[in-house]
Amino acid sequence: MIETLDTLSGLVTVKTGFSFRALEKALNKKGYTSGYFSAPANEVTVQEALEKNLPNRDEKRYGSLWHLCTAVAVLTAQEGVRYETKRSPASAAGPLFKNIFIGSHGQWGRIVEATLKVFPR
Numbered sequence: 001m002i003e004t005l006d007t008l009s010g011l012v013t014v015k016t017g018f019s020f021r022a023l024e025k026a027l028n029k030k031g032y033t034s035g036y037f038s039a040p041a042n043e044v045t046v047q048e049a050l051e052k053n054l055p056n057r058d059e060k061r062y063g064s065l066w067h068l069c070t071a072v073a074v075l076t077a078q079e080g081v082r083y084e085t086k087r088s089p090a091s092a093a094g095p096l097f098k099n100i101f102i103g104s105h106g107q108w109g110r111i112v113e114a115t116l117k118v119f120p121r
Helices: 020-029 046-052
Strands: 002-006 011-015 069-076 082-084 109-117
Touching (some): 002 020, 011 020, 046 109, 082 109
Antiparallel strands (some): 011 109, 069 082, 069 109
């Protein structure tokens, strides 16, 4: 589930097939929270939440998925090619490539890995 946890920069890289509830439990054991609590239920997978851009109940405190997700890895629908966006700080160099995939309902490809912000509990 958790690929890497960078406590210095407050980022976690995860496979997207797991539920946010499972991710939250794993992060809580390490003293962190993802800050994402989906509006319908926390049983949605990371992939579903990102591809459908589901709202966050604690958006005022932690931000929306657009803000919580810093990078994605995507398998394209037609060729099966893997694209990865860069994990970088905010930039003024134009639109963010990850925003093409967040909320696209998988039209441009399936999000298979995501880097999310984490917060101390």
